[in-house]
Amino acid sequence: MSQTIPERVFSGVQPTGNLHLGNYLGAIKKFVALQESHDCIYCVVDLHAITVWQDPDELARNIREVTAAFIASGIDAEKHIVFNQSQVAAHAELAWIFNCVARMGWLSRMTQFKEKAGKNRENASVGLFSYPNLMASDILVYRATHVPVGEDQKQHLELTRDIAQKFNNDYSDRIAQLGLGVPMAVGDEAVNGYFPLTEPVIGGPAARVMSLRDGTKKMSKSDPSDLSRIVMTDDADTITKKFRKAKTDPDALPSEVEGLQGRPEADNLVGLYAALSETDKSLVLKEFGGSEFSRFKPALTELAVEKIAPIADTMRRLQADPAEIDAVLSKGAERAREIANGVVADVKEIVGFVGARG
Numbered sequence: 364m365s366q367t368i369p370e371r372v373f374s375g376v377q378p379t380g381n382l383h384l385g386n387y388l389g390a391i392k393k394f395v396a397l398q399e400s401h402d403c404i405y406c407v408v409d410l411h412a413i414t415v416w417q418d419p420d421e422l423a424r425n426i427r428e429v430t431a432a433f434i435a436s437g438i439d440a441e442k443h444i445v446f447n448q449s450q451v452a453a454h455a456e457l458a459w460i461f462n463c464v465a466r467m468g469w470l471s472r473m474t475q476f477k478e479k480a481g482k483n484r485e486n487a488s489v490g491l492f493s494y495p496n497l498m499a500s501d502i503l504v505y506r507a508t509h510v511p512v513g514e515d516q517k518q519h520l521e522l523t524r525d526i527a528q529k530f531n532n533d534y535s536d537r538i539a540q541l542g543l544g545v546p547m548a549v550g551d552e553a554v555n556g557y558f559p560l561t562e563p564v565i566g567g568p569a570a571r572v573m574s575l576r577d578g579t580k581k582m583s584k585s586d587p588s589d590l591s592r593i594v595m596t597d598d599a600d601t602i603t604k605k606f607r608k609a610k611t612d613p614d615a616l617p618s619e620v621e622g623l624q625g626r627p628e629a630d631n632l633v634g635l636y637a638a639l640s641e642t643d644k645s646l647v648l649k650e651f652g653g654s655e656f657s658r659f660k661p662a663l664t665e666l667a668v669e670k671i672a673p674i675a676d677t678m679r680r681l682q683a684d685p686a687e688i689d690a691v692l693s694k695g696a697e698r699a700r701e702i703a704n705g706v707v708a709d710v711k712e713i714v715g716f717v718g719a720r721g
């Protein structure tokens with residue numbers, strides 16, 4: 364697919380607490396890398412967080428925690444844009460319009476909704492059901508072309524493309540008439556659309572970070588065991604203790620990646636080492652193949668402490684002064700609004716609302 368909308372990166376992280384190594388390696392670390400090649404917008408998606416109950420005091424703390432993690436990890440809030448979603452009303456405005464574009468059937472198929480709603484769907488919030496429309500709005504309100512996310516968000520990105528395509532289609536005459544179309548190829552067909560068909564950016568050695576207590580389960584903020592995850596504010600002693608207690612198996616490490624099959628814990632720890640040292644698993648096994656965990660674990664611990672502890676220190680310093688974090692968010696929101704309001708004005712005009720340009 365070729366399109367002439369300039370490349371722009373957007374991604375979001377939910378402020379739901381317990382930000383962990385999976386969030387860092389699977390998302391934030393990639394956000395940092397993309398800054399070199401793209402204009403990036405990184406958002407703390409607080410509107411998404413309240414699709415399930417959030418204690419208000421904790422929510423405020425968690426919004427600042429994610430912001431601190433972004434900055435401490437190396438996201439440059441001056442060159443790029445960092446803000447929280449609720450400060451930019453355009454997200455909710457465009458989401459309403461997408462509520463009227465997306466079909467009930469599309470949303471009913473979303474596996475994340477089915478998982479989060481559980482058995483008692485009647486009792487899920489309406490927001491939880493329409494969550495993917497708001498996510499599509501987050502992305503498309505900046506006409507973003509690339510979205511770094513974990514595997515689990517692939518289906519939501521497909522839905523985002525479906526919404527963009529249906530909007531482009533339903534309103535194609537109007538888009539052309541207003542001269543707002545951008546040439547893009549959909550399959551073999553050349554069309555003029557308003558919204559880009561956004562691509563996910565997925566992958567890397569730690570696209571999936573697993574629990575330290577059970578290599579078959581994802582590392583998760585909601586695991587009852589604190590030992591299952593390294594959180595981004597863990598100090599060196601805590602990191603050391605958690606890796607010491609991390610589950611392993613009795614064998615030495617294999618010298619080839621294939622040898623990790625059927626050894627989920629070994630696979631996870633080798634993957635973590637690879638991601639933290641920015642190599643891949645085969646290179647890690649070249650160094651550590653044949654080693655016992657008694658040798659590998661201390662090396663992994665040292666590496667994790669070296670990479671994570673300075674981030675944790677900076678986060679703690681930033682979190683001690685909420686005013687500084689809040690200023691970053693409010694400046695970021697101002698710059699985000701400038702882009703997003705322009706897109707919403709276009710969309711209102713495309714849809715046929717009167718008074719779109721104020």
Ligand code: TRP
Pocket residue numbers: 373374375376377408411497498501502510511512516519
């Ligand atoms: N749904 C994403 C998650 O749970 C968070 C999110 C919301 C997001 N809006 C987004 C991610 C837009 C990427 C782009 O991880």
